[in-house]
Amino acid sequence: MCEYLNQKNKLAQEAHEAIRPTRLQPDIKETATLSSRHVKLYQLIYKKAVATQMSSAKGLSFSLEVTSKEGYRFESRVEIITFPGYLTLYGVSNQETHYARLEKGQEVALKELLSEEDMTKPPPRYGEASLIKTLEDAV
Known part of the structure; x- marks a missing residue:
């Protein structure tokens, strides 16, 4: 018992x-x-x-560091999914990228360099009136 x-x-x-x-x-x-x-x-x-x-997703993480002849350093981080697991439900599959073919010390040619700055703004917090209006609109 x-x-x-x-x-x-x-x-x-x-x-x-x-x-x-x-x-x-x-x-x-x-x-x-x-x-x-x-x-x-x-x-x-x-x-x-x-x-x-479902099973967890599995992957490999890579860090890519490129230094120009002038001494400027650029860094990129990439995660490659080797086993999608539960991510298959959301349309994610195994990825094949060109990063996997790079060797340490290999020279690469710059095709394009983009610089972006993006500021996001969160939605405003709910007050009593806005919460009631949102709930009424949902019905």
Whole structure:
């Protein structure tokens, strides 16, 4: 016989039960009655649930350092996926790149050099009114 111990932990989140699909193959007739937003939500939940049961992705990390004759140094980091694992659900597959064919000390020719600066701005935080409006628009 098992004894249930009711011990509350102050740090525990005690979250609700996860939302998960109940069937691996959804019934086409049932999804026909759903709106496109509901279908997208179901696909998101479905992919996340299936991904948790799949293998992790594996890959190789490379660091590429190029120094010009004038002494300028450029650096690039690349990750090449060798086994996509759960990423196959999201359309990612094994990658073949030209970086894999480079040797240490090999000279390379510069074709193009682009310099970009990009500043992103996060969306504004919800206030009481904006949260209510967003929830009403979602229904």
